[in-house]
Amino acid sequence: MDDILPLAKAHKLPEPVLKPVGVPHVEDSAASEHEPAELEAAPLSPRLAAYQALPVTKSTITHNYTPALAVLDADDMDKEELEARIVTVIEDYKEKLQLRTDHHMGYPYNLDFDYGPLEGLQKYCINNLGDPFIESNYGVHSREFEIGVLQWFARLWEIDVDDFWGYITNCGTEGNLHGILVGREVLPDGILYASRETHYSIFKAARMYRMDSEKIATLESGEIDYDELRAQLTANCARPAIINVNIGTTVKGAVDDLDRVLQILKDTGYNEDRFYIHCDGALFGMMIPFVKRAPMVTFKKPIGSISVSGHKFVGSPVPCGVVMTRLKHIKGVSSDVEYLNSRDATIMGSRNGHAPIYMWYTFTRKGYEGLRKDVEKCLRNAHLLKSMLERAGVKTMLNELSSTVVFERPREEAFVRKWQLACEGDIAHVVVMPNITIRKLEHFVQELFESRTRVSVAEAMQLAEDARALDDDE
Amino acid sequence: MDDILPLAKAHKLPEPVLKPVGVPHVEDSAASEHEPAELEAAPLSPRLAAYQALPVTKSTITHNYTPALAVLDADDMDKEELEARIVTVIEDYKEKLQLRTDHHMGYPYNLDFDYGPLEGLQKYCINNLGDPFIESNYGVHSREFEIGVLQWFARLWEIDVDDFWGYITNCGTEGNLHGILVGREVLPDGILYASRETHYSIFKAARMYRMDSEKIATLESGEIDYDELRAQLTANCARPAIINVNIGTTVKGAVDDLDRVLQILKDTGYNEDRFYIHCDGALFGMMIPFVKRAPMVTFKKPIGSISVSGHKFVGSPVPCGVVMTRLKHIKGVSSDVEYLNSRDATIMGSRNGHAPIYMWYTFTRKGYEGLRKDVEKCLRNAHLLKSMLERAGVKTMLNELSSTVVFERPREEAFVRKWQLACEGDIAHVVVMPNITIRKLEHFVQELFESRTRVSVAEAMQLAEDARALDDDE
Numbered sequence: 041m042d043d044i045l046p047l048a049k050a051h052k053l054p055e056p057v058l059k060p061v062g063v064p065h066v067e068d069s070a071a072s073e074h075e076p077a078e079l080e081a082a083p084l085s086p087r088l089a090a091y092q093a094l095p096v097t098k099s100t101i102t103h104n105y106t107p108a109l110a111v112l113d114a115d116d117m118d119k120e121e122l123e124a125r126i127v128t129v130i131e132d133y134k135e136k137l138q139l140r141t142d143h144h145m146g147y148p149y150n151l152d153f154d155y156g157p158l159e160g161l162q163k164y165c166i167n168n169l170g171d172p173f174i175e176s177n178y179g180v181h182s183r184e185f186e187i188g189v190l191q192w193f194a195r196l197w198e199i200d201v202d203d204f205w206g207y208i209t210n211c212g213t214e215g216n217l218h219g220i221l222v223g224r225e226v227l228p229d230g231i232l233y234a235s236r237e238t239h240y241s242i243f244k245a246a247r248m249y250r251m252d253s254e255k256i257a258t259l260e261s262g263e264i265d266y267d268e269l270r271a272q273l274t275a276n277c278a279r280p281a282i283i284n285v286n287i288g289t290t291v292k293g294a295v296d297d298l299d300r301v302l303q304i305l306k307d308t309g310y311n312e313d314r315f316y317i318h319c320d321g322a323l324f325g326m327m328i329p330f331v332k333r334a335p336m337v338t339f340k341k342p343i344g345s346i347s348v349s350g351h352k353f354v355g356s357p358v359p360c361g362v363v364m365t366r367l368k369h370i371k372g373v374s375s376d377v378e379y380l381n382s383r384d385a386t387i388m389g390s391r392n393g394h395a396p397i398y399m400w401y402t403f404t405r406k407g408y409e410g411l412r413k414d415v416e417k418c419l420r421n422a423h424l425l426k427s428m429l430e431r432a433g434v435k436t437m438l439n440e441l442s443s444t445v446v447f448e449r450p451r452e453e454a455f456v457r458k459w460q461l462a463c464e465g466d467i468a469h470v471v472v473m474p475n476i477t478i479r480k481l482e483h484f485v486q487e488l489f490e491s492r493t494r495v496s497v498a499e500a501m502q503l504a505e506d507a508r509a510l511d512d513d514e
Numbered sequence: 515m516d517d518i519l520p521l522a523k524a525h526k527l528p529e530p531v532l533k534p535v536g537v538p539h540v541e542d543s544a545a546s547e548h549e550p551a552e553l554e555a556a557p558l559s560p561r562l563a564a565y566q567a568l569p570v571t572k573s574t575i576t577h578n579y580t581p582a583l584a585v586l587d588a589d590d591m592d593k594e595e596l597e598a599r600i601v602t603v604i605e606d607y608k609e610k611l612q613l614r615t616d617h618h619m620g621y622p623y624n625l626d627f628d629y630g631p632l633e634g635l636q637k638y639c640i641n642n643l644g645d646p647f648i649e650s651n652y653g654v655h656s657r658e659f660e661i662g663v664l665q666w667f668a669r670l671w672e673i674d675v676d677d678f679w680g681y682i683t684n685c686g687t688e689g690n691l692h693g694i695l696v697g698r699e700v701l702p703d704g705i706l707y708a709s710r711e712t713h714y715s716i717f718k719a720a721r722m723y724r725m726d727s728e729k730i731a732t733l734e735s736g737e738i739d740y741d742e743l744r745a746q747l748t749a750n751c752a753r754p755a756i757i758n759v760n761i762g763t764t765v766k767g768a769v770d771d772l773d774r775v776l777q778i779l780k781d782t783g784y785n786e787d788r789f790y791i792h793c794d795g796a797l798f799g800m801m802i803p804f805v806k807r808a809p810m811v812t813f814k815k816p817i818g819s820i821s822v823s824g825h826k827f828v829g830s831p832v833p834c835g836v837v838m839t840r841l842k843h844i845k846g847v848s849s850d851v852e853y854l855n856s857r858d859a860t861i862m863g864s865r866n867g868h869a870p871i872y873m874w875y876t877f878t879r880k881g882y883e884g885l886r887k888d889v890e891k892c893l894r895n896a897h898l899l900k901s902m903l904e905r906a907g908v909k910t911m912l913n914e915l916s917s918t919v920v921f922e923r924p925r926e927e928a929f930v931r932k933w934q935l936a937c938e939g940d941i942a943h944v945v946v947m948p949n950i951t952i953r954k955l956e957h958f959v960q961e962l963f964e965s966r967t968r969v970s971v972a973e974a975m976q977l978a979e980d981a982r983a984l985d986d987d988e
Contacts (some may be wrong), residue, residue: 106649108661111874116882126878130631130871134658137638140653147652149639157604159633162831164611165623169833173581178621179614179934187582210684211864221722241863248695250724351864357636358832359643359864389715390685390825390833392866397607400585402599407588449522460653 056150070320086427097460118469119301145470145484146461148323148444150355152475155398166393170384172207172375186396192403193362196329197346199339206364206398207386209349211320215347215363218387218439219318220245222303222369226316233272234284235264237291241321242284251282251399261439262294266304273308281305281315287337288324291464293442293471295324299335302342316344323360323471324442326353330408330415344369350395354402354420414474418443421481428485434492455491459484526986559632568606599689619944619958620935622918624829626949629872640867644858646681660870666877667836670803673813673819680838680869682824686746686796687715689837692861693792694719694756697818697845701754708758708939709738711765713794715759716978725756735913736768740778747782755789758951761811762798765938767916767945769798773809790818796835797945798916800827804882817861818843824869827888827947828876829834834869852919880881888948895955896946902959908966919948933958 076506107397128402141151170176172186186453190206209215220242223230232253234242245254254272257265259372264286283305285296298319319325319337325348328334337346344419350360370385406414429436429449438444449468450456461468470476518532563626583603588596615625644650646660653823664680671851683689694716697704706727710715720727728746728844731739738760747755757779772793772918779789793811799822802808811820824834880888896917903910911920923942935942946952 074595087916106647106657106661109668109874110662112878114878115547115883122879127631130635133871134634134638137635137640137654141638144653149641149652149654151639153639155636157601159636160608161604161611162629162633163634163832164608164615165625165627165825165829166611167623167825167833173580177931177934177936178623179618179624179931183580184583187580188584191582192585210866211862213861213863217861232758240864249722256866298538334645349864351639351641357638357639358866358868359641359862384714387687387691388685388833389687389713391831392684396833397604400583401600404588409589432764453720457651458652460651462651501806 068100096406099152110514130512145459148352148471148474167393167395182393184394189399199341203367205365205370206369209361209363210359211359214387215361217245218363219345220346222365223282224249226369230280230282230340231276231280237262239290261291262289265298270304283317285319287319287321292446293439293444294442313341319346321348323352327415330412334502350399356398408483421433425481445470451495452491533739606778619933622826622945624947625793627829642865642867644797654872657869659874663870663873671813678838679841679844683835685833686823686835688861691719692837693819696839697756697790700843705750705755710832711736711763713764713908736763736766737816744778757791759793761795765912766920767918769915786816793820795822797826798847801889804886815834824873830872831863899955919944925969926965
């Protein structure tokens, strides 16, 4: 790793402004009836407001409604014809999936996985309903794999196997919903603090759970603004604090400094029984343990919970994730449900039992060392992409502890869609995952430059066209 | 269907009492530290209470902690050895899954499915993140299948394709969490009403969302006590009502009478803008449209939302479900999240894109007619099981519109676990799904009778043993 660290730290880029991009193409569809509202409108009353992270804005996207693939009408054809039609639909769909998988750059999903030996498991309805630690009477489950994976994470995050509780979730959002809920149950009067670049599920949780929340400004890097956090904590010192710490923000991959947050809590007089910290490590929570010199995210520090995604850095056919907290916190929020013969402190009742097997398989095959190598490769390739883009004058930013390369949003929408870039305002990003090879970066950069050239040439020609219109002589 | 309807209506069975079964085997593990609490304890303050349906009870189950299957340590062996070990683990596990699938009777899961042609899809990370109707930039999704399935349900539940909104969930609980949340957003000051035999996820939602709730008594059949509902609605008439209507309760398969609930709302002066009805149709919501003479659950009546499970009657390798509501309700609660290029009114962010394909495939292959036949078969076999059990003097109950056969809880715990029966208090049930054949019923009943005989003989012999101890002469 030494050859790639330290990475350049938070290269300058204009502070992105959240704004509607382009004029929304409003169709005469249902969504066109959305009430227009000012962007970043004043917060609505918590009792009346939408439960999502952001208020409904002018940029309501209405131009890409999904087409439907209707359920075929079996009565219209004989059995053989029906089977043939199904096969055609599925085979066409697989081709599309392969094409889209090949051109994916924008989301932090590791699409490079091979679960061949697990294929036969799709014959079974595997459901880990209820608590992972206590078997329910439903026998077709994979709790033994789930506990194995949780213990693997317990070792990673340094918590004794007798002191933790956790489960394998459906996604990072579920882990965040759980972590914030546990925080609220531990500190029912607590105020939720999170930075404005936090994933929207955190503020969604605050709306769902009817919690007061404070959205804290961010630094240029995307980290939480520590001074503003300190000021808010001081102002609200009469009430406990529930703090979301980002271990890699969604857009810029910025890591909030946990140690600094803990120091601020100490400085402002919050004892450990008056704060609860949830670490949202959706992507980078899986990577940071393998990065030298990164601040440790560990239960040896007074944090309450961590959530990560399983389909991001690890890679999996289905979205999944892990949430882990301290057993002592769960005791207050769980209860036995005799019907399941199982205590249930999860958000969901039924839970996908295939997901733990995917994780178990990957961790077994790669081991900590294999994951460390994957992290190293991602950080190195992120650095390479940044250098390649800068060589051509594209403004970029790469946080020191991140494989998320942020750059100017490409202006051709078709290019954005082809490469499935996640955009916010005038920035886009590529999240370099283990499936992003150097060859793929070459292909991407080549096409990006061609796209930029097309846009520039078109604009230059437009200037000439405009001039020609004014110049009657020509 | 005529030959099987009408089924016997709500045969008498002692009203089950929720009570701890046996003395919990408390191990010196973490769970043993659970505070003992009275069963059905007085509701705690909503701000301090657990968020689950039931308070923590004395019956804390601690005797069946799941064993862990540790992630193998790849550093300890060479690659070939590791691969061989993995194959062994997975093959052993598949055998266990098959055995458990063969002996499953208790949960309402249709384990009879064959998704052979879909097998290659596990190579792809299919994620329908965000709103199903609006494509996100992430291209590896299955929204076209999802919309097709939703439109199939819209036809089933009689709502115009322009008027509904919905999505494919991770399970019935997610559908319930969504329905109740929409209800709360529409009527922020509403009180939640649900019967005491309602699935625990509904009261879990009330705790999560900080809503006031009223638990209504039930009739012997398991239906909501209409008189008590009327009295509660009258008493609380100053505040709007959010009512959960069970389309098949979890334990007894009881169907709350939607028309009667609507009449009570009318009688007690609740106009349509002052109530919101969520229909929890986890299992039976998929079956009721195919049952002659069943009351219709339809959006032509003033209901707000319906949720059903996909892994229950339909059958699927992963838990899944559908929630559907009126588009007008969603407009208030959704917002665009530019990062996803997608509005998100779902509970989860990332969503399993394989689930919609399973449903699309089943609906296409079976058609409405195939599903009708499955329902007919289930109701007929439920009736058969009831008759077989009664012939041997086992007390049973079968609601008219249900395939859930309720009977005395078998007293041998090993039998309960072998057949994976879901139990509550002194009752157990078998949910007759399409995979429960007559042959399987024969096998089950045979073993049940053998189990009962063993228990009776053991008790009789114990009497003799006790008598012998008192009779010194022998």
